[in-house]
Amino acid sequence: MTIGLLLDFFLVILALAAGWWTIGAKDSFGAAVAFVAYGLVLALIWVRIAAPDVALTEAAIGSGLTGGMLIAASTRLESARQATRAGSVTRRLAIALSALVAAAPALAVLGLPDPPPSLATAAMAALPSTGLGNPVTGVLLAYRAVDTLLEKVVLILALLGTWSLAPDRLWGGLPGRKERRNAASPLTLLGQVLPPIGIVIGLHILWVGADEPGGAFQGGTILAAMGMLAVMAGLVDVPATSRRWLRLLVVAGPGLFLIVGLAGFVIAGGFLAYPAGFAKPLILVVEVVLTLSVAAILLLLLAGPPEREPPR
Amino acid sequence: MNAEVLFGLAGAVLAGLGLYGLVADPAPLRKLLAFNLLGGGVFLVFGVVARRGAAAGLGGDPVPQALVITGLVVAFAATALAVALLRLLFERTGQTLLDSAAPERTSPDQADE
Amino acid sequence: MTAPALADMPTAGGFLLVLAIMLPIAGVLLQFMLGGRQAERIALLVMPAGLAVAVAVTAALVRSGRPLVYHLGSLAPPLGLSLRADGFSALMLMTTALIVGAIGLFARADFATPTGPVEARQPFVFWTLLLALWSALAVVFLGQDLFTLYVGLELLTFGAVPLVSLDGRAETLTAALRYLLFALFGSAFFLAGTVLFYGEYGTLDIALLAARTHPDTTSAIAVAMMTAGLLAKTALFPFHLWLPPAHAGAPAPASALLSSLVVKGPFFLVVRLWFGAMPGLTDLPAAQLLGALGAGAVLFGGVLALRQPRLKPLIAYSTVAQLGYLFLMFPLAGGEGLPASVRMAVWTGGAVQAVSHAFAKAAMFAGAGLIGQALGHDRIGGLRGVGRALPVTTFALALAGLSLMGLPPSGGFLAKWLLVRASIVTAQWWWAALVLAGGLLAGGYIFRIIAPALSAPEQPLPAIPAPARRREAVVLALALVSVLLGVVPFGLTTLLAVGSPAIAHIVPR
Numbered sequence: 039m040t041i042g043l044l045l046d047f048f049l050v051i052l053a054l055a056a057g058w059w060t061i062g063a064k065d066s067f068g069a070a071v072a073f074v075a076y077g078l079v080l081a082l083i084w085v086r087i088a089a090p091d092v093a094l095t096e097a098a099i100g101s102g103l104t105g106g107m108l109i110a111a112s113t114r115l116e117s118a119r120q121a122t123r124a125g126s127v128t129r130r131l132a133i134a135l136s137a138l139v140a141a142a143p144a145l146a147v148l149g150l151p152d153p154p155p156s157l158a159t160a161a162m163a164a165l166p167s168t169g170l171g172n173p174v175t176g177v178l179l180a181y182r183a184v185d186t187l188l189e190k191v192v193l194i195l196a197l198l199g200t201w202s203l204a205p206d207r208l209w210g211g212l213p214g215r216k217e218r219r220n221a222a223s224p225l226t227l228l229g230q231v232l233p234p235i236g237i238v239i240g241l242h243i244l245w246v247g248a249d250e251p252g253g254a255f256q257g258g259t260i261l262a263a264m265g266m267l268a269v270m271a272g273l274v275d276v277p278a279t280s281r282r283w284l285r286l287l288v289v290a291g292p293g294l295f296l297i298v299g300l301a302g303f304v305i306a307g308g309f310l311a312y313p314a315g316f317a318k319p320l321i322l323v324v325e326v327v328l329t330l331s332v333a334a335i336l337l338l339l340l341a342g343p344p345e346r347e348p349p350r
Numbered sequence: 351m352n353a354e355v356l357f358g359l360a361g362a363v364l365a366g367l368g369l370y371g372l373v374a375d376p377a378p379l380r381k382l383l384a385f386n387l388l389g390g391g392v393f394l395v396f397g398v399v400a401r402r403g404a405a406a407g408l409g410g411d412p413v414p415q416a417l418v419i420t421g422l423v424v425a426f427a428a429t430a431l432a433v434a435l436l437r438l439l440f441e442r443t444g445q446t447l448l449d450s451a452a453p454e455r456t457s458p459d460q461a462d463e
Numbered sequence: 464m465t466a467p468a469l470a471d472m473p474t475a476g477g478f479l480l481v482l483a484i485m486l487p488i489a490g491v492l493l494q495f496m497l498g499g500r501q502a503e504r505i506a507l508l509v510m511p512a513g514l515a516v517a518v519a520v521t522a523a524l525v526r527s528g529r530p531l532v533y534h535l536g537s538l539a540p541p542l543g544l545s546l547r548a549d550g551f552s553a554l555m556l557m558t559t560a561l562i563v564g565a566i567g568l569f570a571r572a573d574f575a576t577p578t579g580p581v582e583a584r585q586p587f588v589f590w591t592l593l594l595a596l597w598s599a600l601a602v603v604f605l606g607q608d609l610f611t612l613y614v615g616l617e618l619l620t621f622g623a624v625p626l627v628s629l630d631g632r633a634e635t636l637t638a639a640l641r642y643l644l645f646a647l648f649g650s651a652f653f654l655a656g657t658v659l660f661y662g663e664y665g666t667l668d669i670a671l672l673a674a675r676t677h678p679d680t681t682s683a684i685a686v687a688m689m690t691a692g693l694l695a696k697t698a699l700f701p702f703h704l705w706l707p708p709a710h711a712g713a714p715a716p717a718s719a720l721l722s723s724l725v726v727k728g729p730f731f732l733v734v735r736l737w738f739g740a741m742p743g744l745t746d747l748p749a750a751q752l753l754g755a756l757g758a759g760a761v762l763f764g765g766v767l768a769l770r771q772p773r774l775k776p777l778i779a780y781s782t783v784a785q786l787g788y789l790f791l792m793f794p795l796a797g798g799e800g801l802p803a804s805v806r807m808a809v810w811t812g813g814a815v816q817a818v819s820h821a822f823a824k825a826a827m828f829a830g831a832g833l834i835g836q837a838l839g840h841d842r843i844g845g846l847r848g849v850g851r852a853l854p855v856t857t858f859a860l861a862l863a864g865l866s867l868m869g870l871p872p873s874g875g876f877l878a879k880w881l882l883v884r885a886s887i888v889t890a891q892w893w894w895a896a897l898v899l900a901g902g903l904l905a906g907g908y909i910f911r912i913i914a915p916a917l918s919a920p921e922q923p924l925p926a927i928p929a930p931a932r933r934r935e936a937v938v939l940a941l942a943l944v945s946v947l948l949g950v951v952p953f954g955l956t957t958l959l960a961v962g963s964p965a966i967a968h969i970v971p972r
Contacts, residue, residue: 042353043352043353043356046353046356046357047356050356050357050360053360053364054360054363054364054367057363057364057367057368057387057390057391058367060367060371060383060384060387061367061368061370061371061375061380061383061384061387066377066379066380066383069380069383070383073383073386073387076387076390077390080390080393080394083357083394083397084397086353086357087353087354087357087397087398087400087401087409087410088401088404088408088409088410089397089400089401089409089410089415089418091415091416091419092393092397092415092418092419092422095418095419095422095423096393096422099422099423099426100386100390100393100422100425100426103426104386104425104426104429107429107430107433108379108382108383108386108429108433111379111433111436111437112379114437114440115379115436115437115440128373128374129374131373132369132370132373132374133370133374135369135370135373136366136367136369136370136373137366139365139366139369139688140362140363140365140366140367140369141362141366142362142684142687142688143358143361143362143365143392143395143655143659143684143688144358144359144362144363145680145681145684146659146662146680146681146684146685147355147358147359147361147362147395147398147659147662148355148358149663149679149680149681150399150402150659150662150663150681151663154399154402154403154662154665155403155661155662155663155664155665155666156402156403156404156405156411156665157403157411157412157413157541157542157665157666158403158404158405158406158408158410158411158412158413159405159406160541160542161406161408161411161412161413161542162406162407162408163406164538164542173408173412174412174415174416174419176412177412177413177415177416178416178419178420180536180538181413181536181538181542181543181544182413182416182417182543182544182608182610182611183535183536184535184536184544184611185417185420185544185610185611185614186420187488188488188602188611188614188615188618189420189423189424189614189617191488191491191492191595191598191618192424192427192614192617192618192621193423193427194491194492194495195427195491195592195595195618195621195622195625196427196428196430196431196621198495198588198591198592198625199431199434199621199624199625200430200431200434201588202584202588202625202628202629203434203435203438203625203628203631203636204584205631206583206584206585209582209583209584209587210581210582253419255419255422255423280498280582282496282498285495285496285497285498286496288495288496289492289495289496292488292492293492293496296485296488296489296492299485300485302536303478306537307537308534308535308536308537309478309481309485309533309535309536310535310536311536311537311538312536336426339426339427339430340430342434342437343434343438348581365651365655368651372644372648378640378644381644382644385644385647385648385651388651389651389654392651392654392655392658393654395655395658395659395662396654396658398662399658399661399662402662403665413542413661414658414661417610417657417658420610420614421613421654424614424617424650427621428617428620428621428643428647428650431621431624431625431643432640432643432644432647435624435628435636435639435640435643436640438636439633439636439637439640442633442636443633
């Protein structure tokens with residue numbers, strides 16, 4: 039057994055332990071913390087299986103944003119802690135069902151064909167036409183661009199659904215409560231120091247995404263996290279959800295993507311096709327605007343429905 | 351056994367664990383955590399499929415890797431919407447269970463609707 | 464090798480499929496950005512344009528007799544993504560365009576945008592999600608790549624869930640949350656099957672899969688997981704628990720959309736999977752299992768509909784029951800050496816059931832909304848005399864009821880008759896017995912609405928404000944379409960034969 043495989047075994051045991059803890063923890067706070075650990079272990083596994091783009095996304099969104107949101111929710115709902123054990127019949131049924139469901143993909147994975155089919159060669163062969171160096175970015179913004187475009191609309195719908203939970207009179211208002219600024223608090227210091235660094239890192243990740251691991255999601259997530267930190271430190275406030283510029287910022291990314299896609303009918307002979315020689319600059323412009331929109335949407339999703347009166 | 355098989359089996363077990371929580375735990379927040387656990391397991395299988403497809407000088411097939419990135423973002427959006435629903439439900443009823451028919455707490459916020 | 468070994472080639476007019484998806488998407492983005500009064504205006508503008516696209520797609524199919532295909536980004540599958548419309552897709556696109564348009568006209572009174580500069584919550588959310596649901600359904604009906612279809616399903620979920628809790632009552636929040644959790648379970652399972660398909664065949668394109676798939680363990684597990692996920696999303700018995708509270712709790716126009724169109728999306732993908740990606744599955748005993756679940760839905764939904772004290776939950780349980788019939792397609796279209804004519808009849812029967820139920824159910828929920836607004840409640844015990852106060856609406860409910868019961872000359876009759884005939888031809892008489900039993904149950908629950916509505920009130924009803932003529936006309940028009948589908952089949956058979964896998968399975972292309 040090689041050192042590498044030993045490390046992989048170790049990571050799998052950690053992932054299973056964190057998963058077990060997520061399900062079995064006594065209170066939901068513990069479960070949420072376990073989930074964050076689970077996400078971090080998964081990110082390491084993604085590095086081990088040579089998927090650095092996914093590792094970045096898993097760490098930023100899967101573990102970071104999702105985990106943070108669930109931890110916050112668990113503390114908010116803590117006073118509602120109730121006995122939450124299912125009846126023994128339910129549990130036995132659930133055990134049988136999940137054993138079956140775990141066995142099914144396990145069996146299927148063992149039965150995957152050898153040699154495995156792969157689009158890696160095709161993806162690399164088509165890459166020069168996009169001018170990009172990172173094939174994952176090629177898949178997301180060229181070969182399967184429509185998935186990426188639609189998924190941005192999914193994010194907007196999730197935001198609209200979240201906002202729709204506000205009472206009528208607060209529609210268009212400001213999300214969350216105003217955080218009070220406390221100059222002595224370490225959070226304020228963090229809020230002042232980290233965002234400029236984070237913004238630089240976020241833009242860097244976006245920028246290198248064309249050729250190296252990174253891209254719009256990962257960059258956008260870091261920007262959103264920095265924004266959230268500044269909000270929590272009370273340095274800035276989330277704008278009112280009725281602000282026209284905010285709405286524009288949210289739809290700018292998918293909107294521009296759609297316009298470039300439609301322009302493809304005229305300039306490149308098809309929807310979401312890029313004209314030869316102009317693919318890379320077009321993709322980069324789309325990615326920059328997408329990153330800003332993703333950052334705005336993620337930040338607003340974290341902030342939740344409007345809870346304060348809209349400006350009149 | 352090689353790394354791909356190991357991670358593939360781990361993905362399957364994690365998916366099973368997540369499904370157990372989704373079915374057996376009556377608290378929606380725990381169901382939500384379990385859903386994310388389940389999703390992590392399924393995505394790991396994507397990773398294994400990608401790794402098996404390593405070719406053309408790449409460490410893995412970029413197509414399934416890109417699908418996971420899209421999937422992770424969608425899962426986050428779903429979690430955000432579910433958390434918002436859950437928080438509002440708690441504020442309005444003081445309950446966080448789906449099955450209890452708790453009387454609605456009268457809240458001044460909603461009296462005008 | 465025969466032609467299907469290649470991905471479908473792009474056809475002239477394929478760009479129409481892009482428009483069918485992107486027109487409502489552009490609408491959603493503009494609505495979100497401009498907000499306020501513009502949300503409603505944009506929705507009303509997109510409606511005729513989207514209908515025109517759906518008509519153009521259908522006309523192109525009928526004219527050429529071949530499916531429309533488009534390769535996005537001018538890149539062919541497996542690396543690229545393609546869109547494809549066969550006759551069934553075109554029919555569902557038309558149905559969606561017509562019902563979205565009708566419900567949009569109907570909902571203008573419920574979600575009128577207030578004058579003044581301030582945006583109102585409910586109208587803004589409703590009009591934006593109306594177009595969002597439309598685009599999601601278009602993706603589901605036209606997408607040819609399993610992962611694109613997954614994103615389409617997510618669009619559908621995120622468009623539908625906020626509609627359930629639109630009026631903000633605590634019970635609708637619970638219903639929305641439960642719906643979301645079921646949908647997420649479904650998504651995870653759909654994804655699990657997707658990755659297994661990719662791992663085994665190296666493509667997610669349905670046309671390529673159709674040529675490559677063979678029944679082995681991995682494929683069987685993949686199909687089983689995807690089907691389970693889709694059944695949870697379409698609320699087939701025993702996954703139906705979330706549907707009645709969600710569909711009964713939403714505002715009436717939203718209920719109409721959810722019950723008539725949204726649940727048809729995942730069903731459509733089960734058909735794509737079983738007839739398209741893995742042809743030959745319907746020959747297996749698993750098809751009998753899908754049929755059995757459908758039977759459970761018909762009986763269970765029907766019996767529970769009989770016991771509901773209120774109108775909207777009754778209609779919601781009727782949806783649970785009517786979805787069951789759709790799944791009779793699977794056992795009936797299977798069997799070795801079944802003549803193409805029988806398979807085509809089952810295909811048509813399933814499609815007509817999906818469409819006629821969509822129109823009938825949109826009419827019923829919209830009509831129930833009018834009754835609820837007029838009476839201030841929707842208790843079935845208090846419906847006496849409604850027939851006199853709202854004659855047009857009551858008549859429309861009765862017409863829609865004809866279709867649900869499967870009585871001639873309705874679309875529901877045509878659908879159920881085709882299914883019954885196929886069950887006799889294939890010597891599976893039990894499905895025929897089920898259709899008859901389901902019809903009796905439907906007769907029972909429709910009677911529970913119509914009988915009191917037509918009887919004289921015990922005491923004179925308080926003065927009921929008559930609903931706007933136009934709203935009643937919309938309800939009547941929807942109900943009429945569900946009936947007329949049985950009288951004038953509108954050349955449905957010709958349209959549904961275009962690119963139908965029910966025929967392709969037997970006759971090599």
